[in-house]
Amino acid sequence: MARASTPRILVIGGGYVGMYTALRLQRKLKRGEAEIVVVEPQPYMTYQPFLPEAAAGSISPRHVVVPLRRVLAGCRIVAGEARAVDHAERRATVATLATKEGGGNDLEIPYDHLVLAPGSVSRTLPVPGLADHGIGFRTVEEAIGLRNHVLEQLDIASSTRDAEVREAALTFVVVGGGYAGVEALAELENMARYAVRYYHNVAEDDLRWVLVEASDHILPEVGEELGRYALRELRGRNVDIRLQTRLASCEGRIATLSDGDRLPTRTLVWTAGVRPAPLLAGTGLPVTGRGRLRTAATLLVEGTDCVWAAGDAAAVPDLTADPPGAECAPNAQHAVRQSRVLADNLVATLRGRPLTDYRHASAGSVASLGLHKGVAYIHGRAVKGYPAWVVHRLYHLGRMPTLNRKARVLAEWILAGLFKREIVSLGSLEHPRAEFELAAGPGGEPDRS
Template sequence: MNTVTRPRILVVGAGFAGVECVRRLERKLSPDEADVTLVTPFAYQLYLPLLPQVASGVLTPQSIAVSLRRSKKYRTRIIPGGAIGVDLKSKVCVIRTITDEIVNEPYDYIVLAPGSITRTFDIPGLTDHAFGMKTLAEAAYIRDHVISQLDLADASQDPVERASRLQFVVVGGGYAGTETAACLQRLTHAAVKRYPRLDPSLIKWHLIDIAPKLMPELGDKLGSSAREILRRRGIEISLGTSIAKAGPEEVTFTDGRGVPTRTLIWTAGVVASPLIATLGAETVKGRLTVAPEMNLPGDDGVFALGDSAAVPDLAKGDGAMCPPTAQHALRQGKHVADNVIASLRGQVMKPYVHKDLGLVVDLGGTDAVSKPLGIELRGLPAQAVARGYHWSALRTNVAKTRVMTNWLLNAVAGDDFVRTGFQARKAARLKDFEYTDAYLTPEQVRAQVEGSGRPE
């Protein structure tokens, strides 16, 4: 087959789902069978579950950014940018490159794995004054910011300013929020020993969530264990509570309390990428409705998976949907690749079925709670399982070596408290890291495709 007639497979997103799909396609398809293209602004796969350890300095940013170009056999074409619209009728994906150029990319098969964005609410001041924990840049920035608060508090002569700089608020009692609060609290607890002018009792961490339980997926016993670990460290936990408004120097809780703080970290869940709304297709809570085979019913050659797809969880049944976890995304990526190949070759596609293997929560140091295969673990055994799972899930031996080296170095030498310069003079907040206004409406997508014609 020549280049013109080879089927074009377009994969959107380089998260767990997208990268696993691309790797599987490369292994199972011959070069003459199809052309594979990947749309991503960064040529690396980010291992999201370890972001809190980057924010706390246990791991370096490079450790969890796994290069997509290390393999010598890698033949996928990468378009550096983000998909901002899809025209299902014309089979064209509209892409904004990292240089802000708008290009139309035609496809025969498209795999939508754009992931998710931070879920926000209409809370006054939230996007202007909160930090997120969804990208590598945010994790590196938060680390610099937290250390800078200690530096500024140490230099300040004003007790009111000092108190506000030494209080930290994390919103979200899920895995991301709990691990972020736990890891950063350990960082400040260790760092304050290097600031003899600061009273350690002034450093206060608040973890709040609107839900009545912390990490309810863990169950009552492990959830209570996690709460006890955090409270023992001095982290104040407020459940059934959220943010009423956020300001540059104070946050007001929904229970009426006002907390003077310069640090608000928002991890209250995620929602599907706004790209899904550009399709004009049926959704469930913002996630694209797909069949058990992860294809879009009624649209030939369209597949979706991961955080942005409402994939039926056949292992649970009763109409359940697969949760947006890395565990499911990894397996869905491989399964979608197999179904794309089956569709390409005229074979029968298979439904996705996977039983959840359990949960791991790393609270830093020797503290952890884990539930592998339903077995409840605490302390060092749970920590061994948590880190063992994360280490094994890293895709390359280079990444595994870097992460293990960082863990060993941190265990032996402890934390360092160097600001790396990510924090510029101008503060960067939640709205500066996720460009949710970049996407097109279905009408704009149609106009873009029709206005420039379909490129071949």
């Protein structure tokens, strides 16, 4: 890719920080003032707070993603993965889809300003069997795959006479008691409990949901009071919550816990935290012990004048903390707000103006506990139950990018309130060519003699 005559801003990552930064830049920059290039493996941004509802079937999966080419019409979108950054040469190496298909070499993209927002990846531990049997919950593909998988387990349990297979099919283990784990479990448990009414030989009491959390509480993001309420609410729905417990192994489809319990299960969902993208470690830029870029309050990476970072990738000082010295939590609320300051400061740099520091006033925290249930801590007030569920939906609807997506999500909520849930498993979508390959393989051609 040839070097542009105008300054080039290279944005690595199309998530919260990458998309919102590029969106604000294309709105604030004048024509020809700078070229914006966005590198992202998937040509869309996933609004992750809606993944649990997509998994439960309340929202169509295509409505929880935002197409980057449509939203960022003033940017150049490169569908690829940044493999390396050479800041000394101000150049990034990108593997595109064509590269992966053997259609060319990696792209070398020079830049004048670099925005590092590659996000994070699942933080896994060396648990035996985890790579073979674990299911993640960070992408829309994983969310829909998990929905299909849960419904398939109900079909397996309904059709088998083997008691051990049935027990394993109806036991669902979720590891991690933060937002992702609790919301995924709550929505899927809600969906499964509704679905069993259509199975003549599976009852609600046959389902076993287990939440495994290493600490002594769940949902630390919403505070102790609401965390305890969420604990009581889930246990009231017969969810088995194991606090101060770790997953020791899941070999042979048996979840072995640190308390010695062994749970035969065909479903193990891993949501036990995230870590910064591996790309950051090889950039040569300063990182913390946790692998996040050391960033000033202006969102410039320390020791540089043209590399910016925010969100999961950055250790941004929290100027509102008391006592000082804390870092901003790597969550969506900070990522969206930081992206605005980052874009404004980048524009100010191009125009020779002073930079501003990132400061925030927390709006609170919200979490869904399934249909019509939730917890919320808004401006110092704790809200529980149905009102909190409404607040949760309104909060995230307001932050969903684009009016188009807002309208579609709202329409689906209205339709979901008027009609019954869909309980169809479309697991075959994960292998769309399987039937054709079977037909076209040896013995698949019909006899025409």
